Amino acid sequence: xxxxxxxxxxxxxxxxxxxxxxxxxxxxxxxxxxxxxxxxxxxxxxxxxxxxxxxxxxxxxxxxxxxxxxxxxxxxxxxxxxxxxxxxxxxxxxxxxxxxxxxxxxxxxxxxxxxxxxxxxxxxxxxxxxxxxxxxxxxxxxxxxxxxxxxxxxxxxxxxxxxxxxxxxxxxxxxxxxxxxxxxxxxxxxxxxxxxxxxxxxxxxxxxxxxxxxxxxxxxxxxxxxxxxxxxxxxxxxxxxxxxxxxxxxxxxxxxxxxxxxxxxxxxxxxxxxxxxxxxxxxxxxxxxxxxxxxxxxxxxxxxxxxxxxxxxxxxxxxxxxxxxxxxxxxxxxxxxxxxxxxxxxxxxxxxxxxxxxxxxxxxxxxxxxxxxxxxxxxxxxxxxxxxxxxxxxxxxxxxxxxxxxxxxxxxxxxxxxxxxxxxxxxxxxxxxxxxxxxxxxxxxxxxxxxxxxxxxxxxxxxxxxxxxxxxxxxxxxxxxxxxxxxxxxxxxxxxxxxxxxxxxxxxxxxxxxxxxxxxxxxxxxxxxxxxxxxxxxxxxxxxxxxxxxxxxxxxxxxxxxxxxxxxxxxxxxxxxxxxxxxxxxxxxxxxxxxxxxxxxxxxxxxxxxxxxxx
Amino acid sequence: xxxxxxxxxxxxxxxxxxxxxxxxxxxxxxxxxxxxxxxxxxxxxxxxxxxxxxxxxxxxxxxxxxxxxxxxxx
Numbered sequence: 001x002x003x004x005x006x007x008x009x010x011x012x013x014x015x016x017x018x019x020x021x022x023x024x025x026x027x028x029x030x031x032x033x034x035x036x037x038x039x040x041x042x043x044x045x046x047x048x049x050x051x052x053x054x055x056x057x058x059x060x061x062x063x064x065x066x067x068x069x070x071x072x073x074x075x076x077x078x079x080x081x082x083x084x085x086x087x088x089x090x091x092x093x094x095x096x097x098x099x100x101x102x103x104x105x106x107x108x109x110x111x112x113x114x115x116x117x118x119x120x121x122x123x124x125x126x127x128x129x130x131x132x133x134x135x136x137x138x139x140x141x142x143x144x145x146x147x148x149x150x151x152x153x154x155x156x157x158x159x160x161x162x163x164x165x166x167x168x169x170x171x172x173x174x175x176x177x178x179x180x181x182x183x184x185x186x187x188x189x190x191x192x193x194x195x196x197x198x199x200x201x202x203x204x205x206x207x208x209x210x211x212x213x214x215x216x217x218x219x220x221x222x223x224x225x226x227x228x229x230x231x232x233x234x235x236x237x238x239x240x241x242x243x244x245x246x247x248x249x250x251x252x253x254x255x256x257x258x259x260x261x262x263x264x265x266x267x268x269x270x271x272x273x274x275x276x277x278x279x280x281x282x283x284x285x286x287x288x289x290x291x292x293x294x295x296x297x298x299x300x301x302x303x304x305x306x307x308x309x310x311x312x313x314x315x316x317x318x319x320x321x322x323x324x325x326x327x328x329x330x331x332x333x334x335x336x337x338x339x340x341x342x343x344x345x346x347x348x349x350x351x352x353x354x355x356x357x358x359x360x361x362x363x364x365x366x367x368x369x370x371x372x373x374x375x376x377x378x379x380x381x382x383x384x385x386x387x388x389x390x391x392x393x394x395x396x397x398x399x400x401x402x403x404x405x406x407x408x409x410x411x412x413x414x415x416x417x418x419x420x421x422x423x424x425x426x427x428x429x430x431x432x433x434x435x436x437x438x439x440x441x442x443x444x445x446x447x448x449x450x451x452x453x454x455x456x457x458x459x460x461x462x463x464x465x466x467x468x469x470x471x472x473x474x475x476x477x478x479x480x481x482x483x484x485x486x487x488x489x490x491x492x493x494x495x496x497x498x499x500x501x502x503x504x505x506x507x508x509x510x511x512x513x514x515x516x517x518x519x520x521x522x523x524x525x526x527x528x529x530x531x532x533x534x535x536x537x538x539x540x541x542x543x544x545x546x547x548x549x550x551x552x553x554x555x556x557x558x559x560x561x562x563x564x565x566x567x568x569x570x571x572x573x574x575x576x577x578x579x580x581x582x583x584x585x586x587x588x589x590x591x592x593x594x595x596x597x598x599x600x601x602x603x604x605x606x607x608x609x610x611x612x613x614x615x
Numbered sequence: 616x617x618x619x620x621x622x623x624x625x626x627x628x629x630x631x632x633x634x635x636x637x638x639x640x641x642x643x644x645x646x647x648x649x650x651x652x653x654x655x656x657x658x659x660x661x662x663x664x665x666x667x668x669x670x671x672x673x674x675x676x677x678x679x680x681x682x683x684x685x686x687x688x689x
Contacts, residue, residue: 063646064642066646068643099672102646102672105646214658214659214675217658217659217668221659221661221665222661223662226661318665319664319665328679431679431682431685432681433643433676433682434666434676435647436676436677
């Protein structure tokens, strides 16, 4: 953003106007999140494919510059600030030409803002391919003349008209039109009447046939088929995590083993070799194995969102979620929380009611996030056989994973139900208005990139913590007796001191140490445990951690208790920090941390005794 | 009659907003196309009281009873 010769162009538009697809077409897949000072909103930046000195900035989709939700306000403020502080040189407002009136209401607000801040302005009327398909037409030239700004009929889908965008931008004027009153601040009816008039005069005539959408909606929102398909889709999501990711996971594991056998003979015998074997390959390797699952999970959730299904899922969930004090809009933040609580907390800004948003914050940390996945996978792999039932249709491990995920979700709902009922203030209703995007085939390029970015972020960010923790754990576990006996090491002595805490659910001190280290981040559990088992079994061949746990004779009840503990406890420093930033105080994160820790501990003891009683 | 009472497959024109509606929501609904004089069709009315789907200006929105019952139609 610092290069003065670079021309910076903002893309702004309503949700579902095709703005992000246009951004992808203009920049290719070479983008990154823009580093905007002082804001916590996702603005992607990408260099133009056509001209290296042009940079496009993709602002989050908003319906209006008059924000009504927290998320909109952050996005609108970022845009206004970019105008004010000359962070952008010109503005492209993307409107859906099939819904011109709605697009123009927003475009007129942006036009007025560009007029005030002296910025060249262009309207990109997207989706003209749909108009052509329906033999409809709109008068772009007439509209351009009326507004005295360029109006470019384009299609981000087919790339039609994109070639004239750079030229039009270079020549684009600062909007000269001045309305009788300040539109952003004025009564909505003036702006609206103007947009309606323009759309009637220049816009496409007639209704689009959205029969296919309605037909699909009547299936996906049907009281039986809708509910059934919802459960099938969610179930497939979890099976996919196992079946699609497992060959890659096996590949990663094999690569780590191969690397270990190739590297270890090169390292001098003794401490250095022990360190490389236990801390590097044992600790970090154990965590890297789970990256493919995070990739698949992000990919599948992104696919559901891109296809338009997530909005339908929000409609399906609205009534049931209302029973628990939430709204259908809480569904998307909660589902994002299945990937990671942090984007979930950010996504909760779309919940316009502050009270519902607060309740959504309570639910998100209980959603089964991907950092829990390594722990769940490890415990499930150690206790549940990798067999299939019902003629190969259902895998027991997938079923167990589905079960523990469901458990987390049920906990989240019970907590919000209890809290919303114990405080009558929290139960008041607020409107639910949600646009239903058209169904479409997901665009794989951006989805794959997003999943890749998430994995990279996960590896680099969590990787650092895990590296430090595994090194510390290794040092404490290796000394003072050079790894001769883990039990007599410093770590062993410390561990035995805390052993009574976790003894009520049948875990020995090694698990206790791993649990304590996981309060930094859950996935550290796997690395820590991997390092400790590595020190213990120093000279043996590399066998999987799950197998080592299996052979260590851990009772089934303790495995179940571990699952329950990890499902509830809020062991994530990053989530606490983000909650603090979003709510503006440490009050909520502190309350959640303490209460979920106590709840997790109690539930784990209960689970241990239940399983041991019945097993 | 309110928008919530509109049966699946039928359409009506918005006549007014009820007085109890918050002004920020009235503004947003107007921006989305729900304004007096506009023709709205109820395209889908799922059972069990789930939010209904309304088509306005080639866009489909889902509204729940708490907001759809504040929009008067005729």
